[in-house]
Amino acid sequence: MAPRESLRALERRFPVPSTRTDPPTRSSLTLEGGFLEAWAQGYNVGSLIILILIVFCNYRPGILLHKLILLELVLALWHGTFIFAQDPAYGWYLSTTATLLFISYQIHNIVSWLKIRPFLPKWGSRFFICSLLAVQPFWVAEAWSNFEYFNNLGSDANERMRPWEALVRDPWWIFTTWKLIDAIKKTYSFKLWALVRINSRFAVMLACMFFSIAFLLTDVVINALRVTKDSGINPYWRFALVFKCASDTIFLDDFKSVLDDIVARSLNNTCGMAHHGSYSGGRNSSIRDGTEFIECRPMAKVSPHRPTAHSRYIKARPQTMPAPRIHVQKETTITTEPRKTSQDSYESKNEILPAPEPAVYRGSQENLSLGSLSISYVGSRD
Template sequence: MAPVDDLNALRKRFPVPSSPTEVPTRSSLTLESGLLEAWAEGYNVGSIIILILIVFCNYRSGILLHKLILLELVLALWHGTFIFAQDPVYGWYLSTTATLLFISYQLHNVVSWLKIRPFLPNWGSRVFILSLLAVQPFWVAEAWSNFEYFNGLGNNVNERMRPWEALVRDPWWIFTTWKLIDSIKKTYGFKMLSLIRINSRFGVMLFCMFLSIAFLITDIFVSALRVTKNAGINPYWRLALVFKCASDTIFLDDFKSVLDDIVTKSVRSAGGTVHPGSNPSRGRPCPSSAPTSIGCGPVTTRVTSPRVMAASGKTKIYDASRHELTPRIHVRRETTVTTELRKPSQESFSSHQRILPEMEPAICHEGRSSVV
């Protein structure tokens, strides 16, 4: 195969911008920034497509949380395709897909609220959602500045607004991660490693949550230090985005329902019993008469192991009205055994009663037979 001067060809396609203030069009991308952007967008699109397929495999119609997660992924998908657009469509397509991405950010925070809401008091839930509504004007201004900056409309305010995105995008996600870990320790009495040993899938979700936080912190430093100011290429926010979406996708239901299901299955596999009044798989609130049920409090007071009960020699059940373990008493009725002698006539050996009847004698004559 004949040698080709690939570097010169790529330099012609992605020339170095003449000045830092030049409009960031597609033709102004450098060789390094073009390759990095193409890799980051391919990673973004491929990962989200896989996550969408996982959602379809576990999707249940009629559940709002499942619909929001699917919509979040679809909106975040398109901002990984603007590398194929040519000038002058490049800037308009980039800004449009960026607006869809901003909407996906807000949906992700709403999904986080729905997942952590069972562990929040009423006032905490209100603060969560009201604070999220309070930052929406920033995202409207950010979408406008994005159109101004990437289409050369005369305003470069986006360079000053971009470093502040993380402050109005990620605090709710960090709080959700912290609240989940705190609820596992306080409400369920589990250690993190013990819960991961019980359900490795839950451990994968926690790993994705921690990775997303690590990459978003990296994105904050890169944006604040303006490391990518000239090229405008930053793959770290895409890594954080994918792992945040993966955290929403691994379990589509809220965290309380997921934890209740894990605890219930682990108790049943160990041979224990669970109070029949609670329904942890649905994530419904528990009645006030049973504050220590699996859905509301530590399961250590509700789990009864048959081995332990057999060793103690007692059988105990949970009495919801008294909130205490009440012994169960088994009462057996007294039975009387009597013997009855058989009558002599019923003895098989001494009885003269015929068991089978005798046949009547028959007299045979020539040509006919008669019975006497």
């Protein structure tokens, strides 16, 4: 009996033939398919929980974009838990969480619009939203087909609609990624690699965007070739989902605010290094040949005939600094004497300060100067 049971277990590791007519249920999962689905859902839930915690760490109340990103993650979380449901609740729970996932897809596209909107013209922003609204009937039909298919309600439209999901789900995300790279080159005159070297956090966000696009294209190919038709399990879209959510989470603000902040910090750091090298005079000083660099400040509009010191990295001419002067003050000794009341009293007939002797100035009055001034003391009068 034991060898026969082991053979039956090995048989369940292989996919169920595609000729089955029953919809996939919890009991119809093969052993291999159950392992793969449980691993994929665990990866989905664990990753999204970490991203939710990151959002809470950077969350600022009152900002719509932050609220939408948090809602997107919470709605996508539940579709990674239907592996625990048993028949017959398995199909209903799966379809309900799938509907929440479809809503999360639409919120992600709205978040993409809010992030890239500062770089779009007015007509481009309207076209983005109108095209997104135009595909909503498909998602209503897709949610209906999920309930019909996974609960054996009589329709198998989901098998024909599932391969078209990527066409009405991901073009807006691909456009957002392209527009961000284009804005970096045109608006900020930055090379992508230079910006990556300036800010590693931004580099991680770009990597997540590229990984998400790679996995969603893999999902399209897998569905087009019907590779997973027998087992019904495709974990590639979960990879794309997690990386898309991570791209929204790394920076919660719109892309223009993020890029402006990165560029401003880069310029401040560069100007601070130039200022430090000009005045510190230490071993890291940028002065090598007697020149100095003036502190970086915002550019000011001046006439061409009057140079200004407010531009960046202005190289000034070498200036000879005056030799320092040292002033030495001699020590003085202060002595105290007892005061004589006879001299200090108002009733005393002695004068407190004797009257100065009359002086006679010699020399020409016109050429009177401090150097030619001589004083002769005259004797007392008779």
